[in-house]
Amino acid sequence: MRILVIGSGAREHALLVALAADPAVTELHAAPGNPGMVQATCHDTAVTDPAAVTTLARRLEVDLVVIGPEVPLVAGVGDALRAAGFPVFGPSAEAARIEGSKAFAKDVMATAGVRTARAEVVDSPADLDEALDRFGPTWVVKDDGLAAGKGVVVTPDRAAAHAHALACLDDGHPVLLESFLDGPEVSLFCLVDGETVVPLLPAQDHKRVGEGDRGPNTGGMGAYTPLPWLPEGVVEQIVSEVCEPVAREMVARGCGFSGLLYAGLAITSSGPEVVEFNCRFGDPETQAVLALLESPLGQVLHAVATGRLAELPPLVWREGAAVTVVLAAENYPGSPRRGDVIEGAEQPGVFHAGTARDVDGRLVSAGGRVLSVVGTGSDLAAARAEAYRILDGIELGGGHFRRDIGLAAEESRISIPG
Template sequence: MKVLVVGSGGREHALVWKIAQSPLVSTILAAPGSAAISELATCHTIPVSDLDGLVDLARAEAVDLVIVGPEVPLCDGLADRLRQVGIATFGPSKLAARLEASKAFAKDFYARHNVPSARYGTFSNAGEAKAFLDQFQPPYVLKADGLAAGKGVVIVSDRAEAEAEIDAFLSGKFGDASRTLVIEEFMDGEEVSIFALCDGEDVLYCGAAQDHKRVGEGDTGPNTGGMGAYSPAPIAKPELIETAMKTIIEPVARGLAAEGSPFQGVLFAGLMVNADGPRVVEFNIRFGDPECQVLMMRIEDDLLPYLEATATGHLADMPPLSWTAEPAITVVMAANGYPDSYEKGSLIEGVDAANLMEGVVVFEAGTGRNAAGQHTATGGRVLNVTASGETLHYAVDRAYAAVDQINWPGGFCRRDIAWRALKTH
């Protein structure tokens, strides 16, 4: 089977790494790919924004299956374009992708289909938005309607600060993405990410993980695209997963199909769990990053047939995925200054040494190579140091031992990934 993976980050590196283990794959292409991905796949420097170029590549190479990693090309309609020319695609249509592309659409959708979530209001007028704050006690949750690279959520406890943020959002703090604003009731509890494959009709559980969104240890500081993740998460007990599948994920899949936009790809439910059970924080329409990295480490099966079945509508024929009992953790190493401004081009040493450690894989999210072939930083989140182990403690120790092999003065990481789980052990 000839496979094209669209994207260039750590998530796509992990997907390519997993797919490369399949005996069914003959050729892996990636677009645009990366220096790290090029070690496993043939890369074509076509940006994810060039839908015509991606479709032309898939056709010219007679690709059997396209796997779209990031959300932006899906929200722009890449999967529709590929399916129109008869190419099986893992990733939802533009209509189904509104579940992530528009938080206002998503909140209205949850309400229509009785999917439990926080109370909310949607605004494009600052005065109306500020008045709506009276509905809630602080802290206040403000969300940009559109895509903001995982950073379009602000949680503040001060009313004056919330009103200032409303003005900032509606004045374009996140560009067009925040010209419409969703204000939500704050949900207390513990967050968990649950994934499910969906072929337009059937759904299949595809793992759970816990992400760490805040930049600072102890979950402090601004939100990021994710500073680390681990799986399994103690909170994701079988009964919680069953409840989430029946009351949240399956109703969302049915609702999208009923509204004429059946979903083909992976549904990623970010949930808040408390005594009232799970409620939706948000849905994403692709594998989480960095959650994907730990899921790829833990899936025992050949993943490729599951991705193909999802893309072709045959998921009902597939058995449940099997998982290794070994926990996995990924630690994100980011450029100094992230998630605000950061420098590119700094030298990174020791990645190869870290990769040689038992149970460790360093997925590269934002790296290049200089003229001497050395690793350099090209993004904000740069390395995903991922490890598995007999217990979570072993996995965590391995991951941070690998981090310590890496010499990168221009970067940093959180040293407390998986702290919630370790606290309960």
């Protein structure tokens, strides 16, 4: 099986590593890829251009296209590939609205009877102050569009909430105000093929840039799986009360979902409530989740893409835990510094994201989240120790990372309200 993976981040690097372990996979390609993706042949292609990606897939004669990021999905790359006869892992542009428009996602959930935060869309600065008065004392303000995980401000400071909302509106984007959900968050990835839903392992992301969950939101500074604090049966509850109803509702609307549905949830005192949906694998959770998957990933994704998910045997997982820690460039998440030389990134467990080669062929930083490091072990403590052991062998001038990824769970400091 020849597979083309669309994307250039650590998520796509992790997908390639897992796909390379599938004995049915004979050839791997990536577009545009990055210098760390030695498992694949990389192609410099405009991945948000449906015609360009389709031309590449034809030239390579691939058997499957796996679309990693949300932007090509929302741009309709999957639609163009399917129209050309290629199996695609990733939803149509219409179905990708579950991430591309938070207002659309709220409407789907309301119709499907899925519990989520109370929300209100504001599309005019003139209505902003009155709307903010209906929320608080903790405000949740979201850009109603794609924001790579960074378009959300959660704050007890009304002025900060107002400023973020106004900035979104000034950019021409409506904003979504939401009630604050008090409870630990869970990321649950589900393979979805129409009305068939198969969950992967639950994970928890760390969005804030600083230790102790301080500082601004980022695209994600680390993640771990599984979740020792999550009560037995909660994953099944999320699937039956959240993911399956949403999948059925999207089929009823004529935009059935095919690919990876990411449910971000808060586990509140009254049960799981949806924070957001994404239409693709999340980053950095994917790196940890795939590290524990034993089932052949290429065959699994191909089954989803060809409408055969229901025929697959149950997924098989390794025992133990996995932890992802992100090494970020200086000044991330503001204006990250680029061009700093990286040493030690050739170790196993290192996934490239914001990397490039300079004119001398040296590996250098080329983005905000530069590398993801994954450690595995018999339990969370062992996996954390392994991730930080690898990180301590990497050098990046001005680079920074959190030392507390998964620590609260390891020390049993996470609890569900009520």
